[in-house]
Amino acid sequence: MRADTSARADSNIVPLATTLLVGAMAALLDTTIVAVALDELGGDLAAPVTVIQWVTTSYVLAMTAVIPVVGWSVGRFGVRAMWLVALALFLLGSVLSGAAWSAGSLVGFRVLQGLGGGMILPLTQLTLARAAGPDRLGRVMGVVGLVGQLAPISGPILGGLLIDGWGWRWVFFVNVPIVVVSMVMTCRWFPRDEERSGRGLDVVGLILLPSGVVALLYALTGFETGEGIGLPPLVGAGGAALLAVFVARSLRRSGPSLLDLRLFADRSFRGGTLMMFVLGVTTWGPMFLLPLYYQQLRGLSAFDAGLALAPQSVGLGLAFLLVGRYADRMPTRPLALAGMAVAVAGTIPFAFATAGSDPVLLGAALLVRGVGFGVASLPVSIALYRTLRPAQIPDATSAGNVVQRVGAATGTALMAVLLQSGFTPALTWMLVLTAVGLAAAVALPGRPS
Template structure:
């Protein structure tokens, strides 16, 4: 147990470490590690928004219907859900740095294969492999950062990664639109090559060495239950946007099967001494509270990211490139605020910061539920900028708190759970907006009224995330009091 991350309470029970001081500077090697990991995060997050923009163009060039070419996006997300469940096992088996480097290489090579895909079927197959690589690369990078930074610096370091999480999807439509306007769709994938090569060179030079350890055999049934369950739930929820109904067979059947698979995995994991993923992490109050709040925060964040482009294109009649430009204020707001959000998290605790941040997100999104379709553009840009800033102090502090609540050796499983909860929460947020928009005509609503209700619903998710963050804040206060008095039973919740 490292003395710089935890102190021991009565009976060796871990207690909260003291709050960082203003002089608690982050070593240069940690910032170098963060800079390297950001390359992988940018690739994974930017790739999704770039490819989604080009789906129609890709389908026309490959002679595939829209229903078929949609699988280019869906296959990526489903594969990502599967690999998230084995990330922790692989990190322990081969070492987290080796896993990140291998996933980076695989992501880059599959990007090349996607660019030269001769048919839609080939492209979909390569996107499956690319999604598997991304599902390993993102949590592995977060594990490396968490182990390098330690709990007292987690907020500031994760704030750097958050720039990619918030900024890349926001600028993706602009970059994708400009690329499609001047180049062929293949460049949507080829752009990953320089990122991959630079990331590999920097990773080999600067990332800390890690080695694996002898492990039990991979629990294949656990992978099927957990990976298949997550993927089925995400797929079923995403089908709501296609069918416009929650009663469609393609919606409820995958969700029911997915939940059954997850229930089976949970039962199996609780009975196993060394499960595929350690579900007992949810017995840690700080981790449980942070991931629960992160579920709702992810729903609001991903829902807003999907709803905003449609809002501009449908209600304001803007083109693809102009829509991307209009979304820049949201990404810029997040980029500006994330470093400060990280510092506030390390100083005051992620729970307190996330309570305020998610309230601010709701306050910025809720006016969009009342503005008319011809609302002043400057006002809308101001609201988006504020929403982006609020996201910087609403979502990432929850991630930092979840990682700070567990021990170093538990980080591989913790990062997998955090990403799974965010993904499923994001699918719920997107599905919620899709149901409202698709049912508007059936209830006789105008398009403006439908978007108003959708924004109000997403603001409600942010309020729920704020309420859940309040639970996290209370857990962190309790841990701090126990640490100050030398009491037992506190976990590292900062």
């Protein structure tokens, strides 16, 4: 009887997971397909690297800003309704980004696209975590992670094909048919949820957190450009003050806050979110840097750069395939430490990379780096939920995703600043940041609960 129940539950998850993954595919594709377009965007829109990085950073920050609203909106309107809203926002943002006429307009439309993409990924996680339950979470996330890697693998290659063939606008237009298919599938297979909550929205927190993060990132990039003498330090201090007020206010509130900071009292969740931040920095920063290295320093076309970057995503997919089935039973910390150690080893050749470095060696290094990050990231995502109650999953999903996206925006802005000094110091810092990730893995719990 128990086996029959489990088999029936698995069969119910398959169409739901497929529907979610088709929609998430567009958001995942966007994380890598735009990376190979940055060089052409900078030339076509006449924008320096410190400006063009905001095409990525604005998208990530918009994702960060909307993620805390996911838990509240799901309780108020239901998962299915919010899933359709997220798809619609992402679709509109994609069409407008493809029609952009300047760097400023593109950054603005990327914000709209990021609002949709920011809801798509946590809604996917939240829905699958609820449907799978704690006993099957690792297996489901492993399969989802493997399928999800098809987008990052194909993103740089598809992006290169579109850019070389039809121009950068098509890296945004390509999202349209994928999103439309997901909307049709949602109407057929996404179950309606009747449960609602009257939880209020922390509007003040929604203003404080994104404003503080944007101010700090502006200060980081403003120091390098020298924009407005004395302004970046002032803005940075203001951003730090806003974040301090947000934390103090959230901990003192008796009612619901934008992020449930009390979750950080749980050691497994605390260690998991720390690693989520570090993984955001160490994956998104190089995602900005490496396409520019291959295109500007090595002179590759967008398509060839996409091919050169593909081994890392292949490594990620292999790691998810191998580790997913065992992640529920294996301790979190040793697995993450082993993965980050492998990622460090795969990053070492890039610290010494030049325009004439062996492309086969660098491709093999990217494959190893991808395997390492894949082995490390899966137990980290499980650590977020492992010791929490089911009712805490929406808040945990919001907090974990916010921390990771802040790390992603920080990594992108940091690499844009470091790149002003040349590719050699930027690539060296890529290794240093990956090593910091290895050290941070010590904070994860040593044994499964």
